[in-house]
Amino acid sequence: MIYDSIKKLAAYGLETGLIGKEDRIFAINRILEALGLDEYKEPAQEYSGVVLEEVLRELTDYACEKGLCGDSIVYRDLFDTKLMGLLTPRPSEINQLFRGLYNHQSPEAATDYFYKLSQDSDYIRRYRIKKDMRWVAPTEYGDLDITINLSKPEKDPKAIAAARNARQSGYPKCLLCYENEGYAGRVDSPARQNHRVISLKINGEDWGLQYSPYVYYNEHCILFNKKHTPMVIDKAAFSKLFDFVEQFPHYFIGSNADLPIVGGSILAHEHFQGGNYTFAMAKAPVEKELVFKGFEGVKAGIVKWPMSVIRISSLDRNELAELAGKILSCWRGYTDEEAFVFAQADGEPHNTITPIARMRNGSFELDLVLRNNITTEEHPLGVYHPHAELHHIKKENIGLIEVMGLAVLPARLKDEMDRLAKALVSGEDLRSDETLMKHADWAEAFSASYDITRENVNEIIQKEIGIVFSKVLEHAGVFKRNEKGREYFSRFIEYVNK
Template sequence: MKLKQLMDDFITLAIQSGGWMELDRLYLRNKLLMMIGGHTPDSDYEAVYDSTSADSLADSLVAYAVEMGYSNEQSSKSYLKSQLLDLLAPPPSVVNAFFAQHYSKSSEEATNYFYELNKRNHYIYTPQVGKKEHYETPYGEFVIQTLEDEKAGKSRAIDGFSTANLTEYPKCTYCFENEGYGEEGSAALPTRRLIRMNVGGESWGFQFSDWEEYKEKFFISSEAHRGLMKNKDSIARIAQLLDIFPQYFILLSPEKAKEHSYYEGGRESFPIAAAAVRTYIELKEFPLMNVGSLDWPFPVIRLQSPNVEDIIEGSDYILQKWQQCYGEKLSVEPMIIGRKKKNLYEIDLLLTSGKQPNEERATAEYLGRHSLSPVNGKKSIVENQLSEKVLEEYVAMLKSWTPFGMDQQIGENEAIDDFLHRLE
């Protein structure tokens, strides 16, 4: 195809995104010419591309720019490509208006719109999964998979974000100021869009992760650059977010305090969601609530109730009692996960050791899914087949995260059950 046809196909995708109209076609053509260093659309430049793929179209435009003298450095080409793809994402006001319009019909229709927009402008990158196997364990079915991607395990703009090129603005990757921000050589992505939300009377922003570790992974961060305490207010936000997005699970990370904490979530159903309850107790303060410990390699307490106030108060009550009993003895970094099952609120309190290795752990690791990539020293397994040994190593790693220690005189199950019975 000639250059003019290449640009027109790209502009057609931009118009279809909802941010532009047919009247803007000539303006966009001239804007593209300036960006790629062209002088006229009537060039004899030949390009082979997929006219339905934003990625393919943008790559062809970048290739033309390189022919016209643009830098052939990978960082420079990536920066130009991100600027081009930004034209396929409507401005935030338009995205938020469309989201609200879809949300008036259903929350799922709204998130589907936003997800497809992010996929279309190539903001979301989904790693390629190679071999995937399901293993029966004493804790239910676990999943071990391999990633074929060379990028697997490396830092991305959001998940595993590298701050090497950040200055004081934006302060971090979760700040609202990242929306539309781009600087050559940085990990910023100009195509990023946030959905503004009111959560507990405060301004929050919903954005999909650029690295889709699991299905429809997203982050929700406050407009204020601050950390989050794991207290009743943070649990109440989880419950409110479950009402806003009942199709998703919502999670508050166990990682150590951050300058700007966030909620995480997605659509995937992980093995922990199907884990069996080993021991039930009754709390007289919350007669409508089920409370029990799960069969899991490290301590997990599950709460279920149709009453949102009970689920908030009950979760806070248990965490406070845990702090009173073990706060000075055990180092714990709780992960709080919420999900909705029809009219039932469900909260899992994952009580993991705060003495884990400093390396960043993927969320899925806690929840029953382990991923292997060519960059994590498992090449022979990745290239051939998964093995029971990998499963054994994974389960052993999960067990090592127990706050009670591996050399305790009584079993972990007895320890967590004893704690629960003391609550009755």
């Protein structure tokens, strides 16, 4: 049976193009080595349409039985990634093919190839991504995307303990470092033998392009500096964004903020996130046109969006970077006590920007989302952060992806919403259930507006979660969408023009 599994994996490699006919015996011998086998008997049966998840489970079951790896999700992932790394082409081969497609066909052809390879190599585990729950929720700001992430496996207690007791390693320095390409991994660091990076020049510097293993949207990519250098949002960052979209005009690219609370994730390593997807924020119209002195040729305006967004566009990327740099510089030092905006407190900076760049109708376009990370006793997690009454749905930081209109919600909500649906249909007292108690105020408020049945309850809950997410974004908005908020926003624009 193990020989059948080996033959199936080799057949999968041939079908997907990970290996060529001349590589087949070589690949089989590498798999035998990984399984501790020194001989192979070719099965008579031929295989096609191999389901990767199934064959990897067969091979990893064998490895567990033989003591080659521990029988838990962490150790199994380390082992099956090692197997897939044996089939994944070398970085030089992939880069050469990518560049050929880019130069002789199109940027889209190049990224299509690389995205497919990243899935075929199991770096992006298709069968796990399918588990994620996704839906679209209509709101006054357009259709927001909602996802409950179920694809990222939870670590088992034994692996957590092993990671705690293991010698701490400084290699790679972080999960974004270039040194992750081909790395075997550890219990506290994922295996990356099947991980590949496309080398790019961004403003003359060496950068790498990869895809996120937990794709939240189509072709969710990460652009990272090959040097382990901290995140900084500055004029140079805007120029880097424009350089990328000029090379890949079918992709958007954006950055998390460079301060904690307001979306900073891996602040220690400079990186951006992009992809081939149009978010609700990109579709949102400009509701108030603006003119910036000295930049009259730049089209500008305030976007109809729950957060505070200035959109600027121009055919001249350098002029756009200059204006964006000016707006950022002004915002970094801006204080308006009446609006409860403070540039700093006790030497800690509070103001920064989440930028998103794209090409639109041949022009460079940049959305500048004003962010502030101040905290108070009433809002210890952040004044411009989801407030406590929304934490039952979303408590985590509002980063780039959420800013653009895609909610990444915790896995716990799947079971909680299933239980809530049953309770609403049956008329159960929500406050008598420890898990549902935190949802009680919210559920009691919206359920009064519906005739809830077994047939419509899930649709109603999904719609109401979308409304909560729109409120989450409103909380994260510095200038609120009311008369006073518009006055405060206009005051900042006047400050920039002065």
